[in-house]
Amino acid sequence: MLNKDADIKIQNGVVITCNAVGDILDKGGVVIKQGRIAAVGSTEDLSSWTAKETIDATGCVVMPGLVNAHTHLPMSLFRGLADDIPLMTWLNDYIFPAEAAHITPDTVRIGALLSCAELLLSGTTTCCDGYFYEDSVAEAVFETGIRCVAGQGVIDYPAPGVPDPLKNIATAISYVEKWSGRTPLITPSIFCHSPYTCSRETLVRSRNEAAFRGVLFQIHLAETKSEYDQIKKAHGVSPVAYLDIIGVLRPKTLLVHSVWVDEDDRKRIADRGASVAHNPESNMKLASGVAPIPELIKLGVTVGLGTDGSASNNNLDLFEEMASAAKLHKVNRMDPTIMDAQTVLNMATAGGAEAIGLGKVAGSLEEGKMGDVIVLDMQKPHLVPMYHPISHIVYAAKGSDVRDVIVNGKVLVKDGRLLTIDLEKLFERVVEAGRLIKK
């Protein structure tokens, strides 16, 4: 007979499973045992389970923790440093100099801690990161208890922690080897910055090393018109076609942004089985353009939703990002049906998990997946009455409605309070770092 002693049992909530058929349970919950989801069902179905900790979700929504498919965790230190200026001014006059002067293993660590706190408090349980000193990111992530695909940056310029670009791939490899199989929370990855900052050789070698180690290969691609023009001029084809021709477009390649992709590009992405991370708010704020996500989804491309770093967003709240995604595509196409709430929710849960290579691990409430669950308090003036749970999750709820957060079967946020980090202490260090950065 099955042992029905579990670790955590959540019950009496409206359960949005985000499984393949979109099951919603009116009054139910989730049972978590040894870090994994052991059962999903109505409160009655779950009555045979006992648990060390029972969470009453009356008046709440229970759903999988959100998946942020693209971010740069340490960049929280640069949030609001400069806004409302052209992308290249922003990068060249503010972000790159700030990174050159202030990015150290220590600032990476505290910036990542700060972002993880923000993510967890707003209901994101998995994120996909790319930065330098990724080893320090991974350590911070582990400390907070969030789940992360953590990509070491590769770029053909001197970078934080990699002063000699000739060692960029070797650095990424040793990072990947260090973190492979170490903890279920961290999945290492290799992140080539872009086709305009990495040579063809760097791209091909990095891609092959990632394939050899079975890890996700990430790359910023076709974010702006000027990038598109630059690649077209240098290689005679679009950024997507260029990556395809050199063999980088494959399954387990995550294309970040994919704004400037035409019909041929979209077909290439779909045919090669690459996935896409969509970052609508960052693309809006930097005036990069609107990615043709409806078309990509129609072609069967797996798309995840990301916030990008908080320096170009300027927050990591994936609930807000969902609302923006749904609304942006509607007005952009002048069609209110083009991007519905269900599609958006999928990008931020199961689709996002699939896009970053964690489809079997996270993104839905299903038996056998890891225990990444969030509980939202829906007894708020902006959430009562609730006619359709998914509409409320996408259009009305906010990160601040998240009450409890569980990752890998461990309660990290309880009643809106983060249990794993001393925020007051962290703020002191962050304010100190900010003082130096602003100078």
Place this chain on the structure above:
Amino acid sequence: MLNKDADIKIQNGVVITCNAVGDILDKGGVVIKQGRIAAVGSTEDLSSWTAKETIDATGCVVMPGLVNAHTHLPMSLFRGLADDIPLMTWLNDYIFPAEAAHITPDTVRIGALLSCAELLLSGTTTCCDGYFYEDSVAEAVFETGIRCVAGQGVIDYPAPGVPDPLKNIATAISYVEKWSGRTPLITPSIFCHSPYTCSRETLVRSRNEAAFRGVLFQIHLAETKSEYDQIKKAHGVSPVAYLDIIGVLRPKTLLVHSVWVDEDDRKRIADRGASVAHNPESNMKLASGVAPIPELIKLGVTVGLGTDGSASNNNLDLFEEMASAAKLHKVNRMDPTIMDAQTVLNMATAGGAEAIGLGKVAGSLEEGKMGDVIVLDMQKPHLVPMYHPISHIVYAAKGSDVRDVIVNGKVLVKDGRLLTIDLEKLFERVVEAGRLIKK
């Protein structure tokens, strides 16, 4: 000697005054006496004041309460009833039937209470409303303590509370007379639904009645392309030109939406001194289009920011609306400089107050204005460090960061809790109403 005994003194915060020159104080506050702002200054400057209640704003931002320039308070009852469908289906198959079946003085009252709770908790202290049974809206507004320009709807069809359209203007007049000069919280107004639902005679007569009584005249205008086409077909000119020709475009006319306005229209709006309420999220969600706000502002038009009703948004959080406004125009024009944080903040504060006729009353922290002040807790992972307060307010802060809210010199929200309404009781009634509506 000036009596320096005040009612409320807020000190030690970063003060964003939103005055004409954009003053920001690093460490200061506001003194409120007999409902009005008696002083704004550094904590040191204010040290000679004593007050019955002192609020410590260390680590907080102190700013004027936000001004929501367009909403339909009772429509909170229809939030999420239907989404992701074309505007006319949404209106004809869901909203209009729901209004016809369920809008009564009682549902208007509880819907308005719910919206006021949401507004106050998210830092909005003034709103500009338009609906039917506006008398019940005004009562609910008064009960919560929020400030409101409350417009009785006029439409040439049978409407809730006005079954005979021949009595629509008379109903509005008697409503305006009832609420004129009654309380500083309520400023009555007349709201003609639109140029396609009101005859020329109704528009002209309503406008003249509003002028005669010195109240704001509101009208939905040029929201969708189909409205534009309809007016053009019926009258041979654009919606704006039509209103101009019949004499409706004047100072104290608030044009809601103004999406489909060409260069000639924009000039007419500016020349006539009419103001505009911009509702970016509703325009996005209903796929109506992007209003040419940068051009209107350049021409000197006073523009306020609104959420529209929560059925087409789907929330009333003006912080989120500010972020959306800034980002939408950037990506729409492919220009990150086109709508900066300062401009957006002005639309949600002083500009908004001016647009709805309360420029001398609300929208900035200045001596003599009414005591409408909010305090935001900035000690959050998404708000530390803070390089530029206005950037954080527009791009990173949320309604849920609002800690204290004061309207007309009265504390309505303290430590995130609403003091004037019993939410639990209200939710019971709202859920009951929702159950009937969903049927």
